[in-house]
Amino acid sequence: QPVLTQPPSSSASPGESARLTCTLPSDINVGSYNIYWYQQKPGSPPRYLLYYYSDSDKGQGSGVPSRFSGSKDASANTGILLISGLQSEDEADYYCMIWPSNAWVFGGGTKLTVL
Amino acid sequence: EVQLVESGGGLVQPGGSLRLSCAASGFTFSSYWMSWVRQAPGKGLEWVANIKQDGSEKYYVDSVKGRFTISRDNAKNSLYLQMNSLRAEDTAVYYCARDLQAAAGTRDDAFDIWGQGTMVTVSS
Numbered sequence: 001q002p003v004l005t006q007p008p009s010s011s012a013s014p015g016e017s018a019r020l021t022c023t024l025p026s027d028i029n030v031g032s033y034n035i036y037w038y039q040q041k042p043g044s045p046p047r048y049l050l051y052y053y054s055d056s057d058k059g060q061g062s063g064v065p066s067r068f069s070g071s072k073d074a075s076a077n078t079g080i081l082l083i084s085g086l087q088s089e090d091e092a093d094y095y096c097m098i099w100p101s102n103a104w105v106f107g108g109g110t111k112l113t114v115l
Numbered sequence: 116e117v118q119l120v121e122s123g124g125g126l127v128q129p130g131g132s133l134r135l136s137c138a139a140s141g142f143t144f145s146s147y148w149m150s151w152v153r154q155a156p157g158k159g160l161e162w163v164a165n166i167k168q169d170g171s172e173k174y175y176v177d178s179v180k181g182r183f184t185i186s187r188d189n190a191k192n193s194l195y196l197q198m199n200s201l202r203a204e205d206t207a208v209y210y211c212a213r214d215l216q217a218a219a220g221t222r223d224d225a226f227d228i229w230g231q232g233t234m235v236t237v238s239s
Contacts, residue, residue: 034223038160045210045229046152046160059222095160097226102174104150104162104225 004096004107011113012086022079022096022107030072035079036097037070039090040109046095052079088114117141117228119211124233131201131237137194137211137230145169145189148214150226151196153207153235161207164196165214178204201237208232 005023012018020037024030034053038046048061052070060066067084079096091114096107123135135151150165164175164185173185184197194211213228 034225036225038226040160045232046226047229048224048227051223051225053223057223059224061224061227093159097160097162099225103176104165106152106160106162109159 004098004105006094006096006107006110008108009111009113011115013115014086014088016086018083018086018090018112020081020083020094020096020110020112021073021076022081024077024079024098026077028077028098028100030077030079031074033098033100035070035072037068037079037081038095038097040093040095041091049081049094083112086114090114119213119228119230121209121211121230121233124209124235126236126238127201128239129202129237132197132199133201133235135196135198135209135211135233135235137196139192139194139213142213142228144187144192146218147216149187149194150212150214151185151194152210152212152226152229153205154210154232155204155207158207163209166194198235201235203237206235206237208234 034051036051037049040046049064049068050060050070052058069082071080093109095109118140120138127133151163153161153163166173166185182200186195210232211230212226215225
């Protein structure tokens, strides 16, 4: 299965924005896939945040604030989760996921610290 | 309330077997693909297997092919994972999750509902 690359850690201050990335291998075009994002806090199951294919094809999880949004950077073959107006409760692990071919694949996760 | 509840985890010796169950409620179980996802202690998420609404298609991560079998009983709103020839590296919390609906006119939300997980420990 292909590897989705996420930075192990990221940090930002309350009120700022955090931009979390998920880089696909070069043989998989980010433009062809839904990118899914999940949040996980210690001791809890993951929480579904959203999926993003394009600006006209995307979905927000139930109860997920609009300050969580998705996008893509085609030039970098990367999916992006943008969290605006950071709050202390956003401190968590974040995972991306795609279905490239007959298997779901998760990224390794990014630990977001809200300073 | 939409809910998934796993059961069946525990301590098993290497080479042993275990059967996990996941009871679904609050939604039309038979309308969704379903998945198992695991998380080793201190590690990230790893998808294990999924199954189509009618059980006609099943997919597995390479590391469990030939050892694990996913199944479902739509009449009982239940998902199962039969795990054989267990190894130490199978030690993890196992979650069931609601996968895609994958029907015309539906959104592509996936893994939008998760259970609380059941711990599987493979050790002698």
